[in-house]
Amino acid sequence: MTTTLDTRQNNLEAQERLGAILEGGDLDRLAEVFADDVVDHDPAPGQAPGVAGIIDFWKTFTTAFPDLEAKPQLVSADDDHVTVALELTGTHQGDFLGHAATGRSFTARGIQIGRFENGKLVERWGASDELGILTQLGLV
Template identity: 50%
Template sequence: MTRDANIQAQERFGAAVNSGKLDEFNDVVAAGCVDHDPAPGQGPGPQGFKDLFTDLRSSFPDLHLEVEHLTATDNDVAFAYTVTGTHQGPLMGHPPTGRAINIRGMQIGRFENGKLVERWGSSDQPGHAHPTRTDPAAMKIIRALATGAAAGAAGTTALNTLTYLDMVWRARPASSTPEATVKKLADVTGVKIPGNDEERTNRLAGLGPLTGLVVGIGVGAALGFTREAGYRPGLLGSSLAAAAGALIGGNGPMTVLGITDPRTWSPVDWASDIIPHLAYGIVTGAALHALDPAASRPR
């Protein structure tokens, strides 16, 4: 057979893969065809190829083989290719993930009488397995939590900055309520803070501000999660939700433990607490929108 006939046979093979008309393999693959690099579980001859691509098309209904470069001699056809598809059905025991694959590879086929008699191939197997490694829904949640945490960290920086500026402006000392809250919480839960008196005092001095960081980042992460779950308020709504969450998360434990009583606060006390939390809300809300690609999509 001629070089052109071999190329035509290879093209019919590729068309069968793309169309799903796999009986075409009977005309272009020899009964005794030897695949030197078979897929896992692939049988011999035309039936082996039919079974393989039947399974693949079941897993990837939009499976498509694109030949990028082909060269041929009187007996051999070699080509580079890319296989694409979307994982919509079970694959080797793995449930569908909805993820796309993009597999690149090369193949050499030897032909006799217009039929494939030997095949050698190499492909990007890690790319083939990629859709089954990670649950995309879990990755979306992780990404949403990380995005929210980053937004919360930005908001916490704004809150701390205004708090420190207020200390400078009014020459007031740092609040001791975070440390007192940690100490009271440790007493209530029976958790012992290790060290002598001085060491415990120093540890409390560090743990107090850390609780603020945990609240700020935690509120941001929670808002990131709710956005992924479908609650996507506008910038104002996000900012108010963040500010309210930080106020409740920060002042709630102090109030419940009896460290402070907001009913006794002066107007100045309220202002020094609310203004930094509003700054937290504005920055956190803005960061959530800036880091969320869906927020900028037309609705």
């Protein structure tokens, strides 16, 4: 029998795998953590649905910011959800939202809430300080 503690631990381990995949750059492996039909409640402009859209987003984002780091500052979990507050850093070295690389760096906060079923993210909500990023890059 699976207990609440087991479910919570499985979800936390899936969240840690997500971080390791992003850090390692093998973005096609995101399908190991996201359900094929994951619902992204806060997609990027033009982002396709499902895990394919998530993978495409991260490929585009890490092309723009190849040194991207997403450091968890706080992680909280219950039976179904994992919430992560992040510190994001990166250097603008490729196209981002139609803007050519500036060579400038940014530091910003972000948050993600994921709902899990059977160890996979089935829904995600998230936000980051996009205005702060754009301001630090000199784009606004």
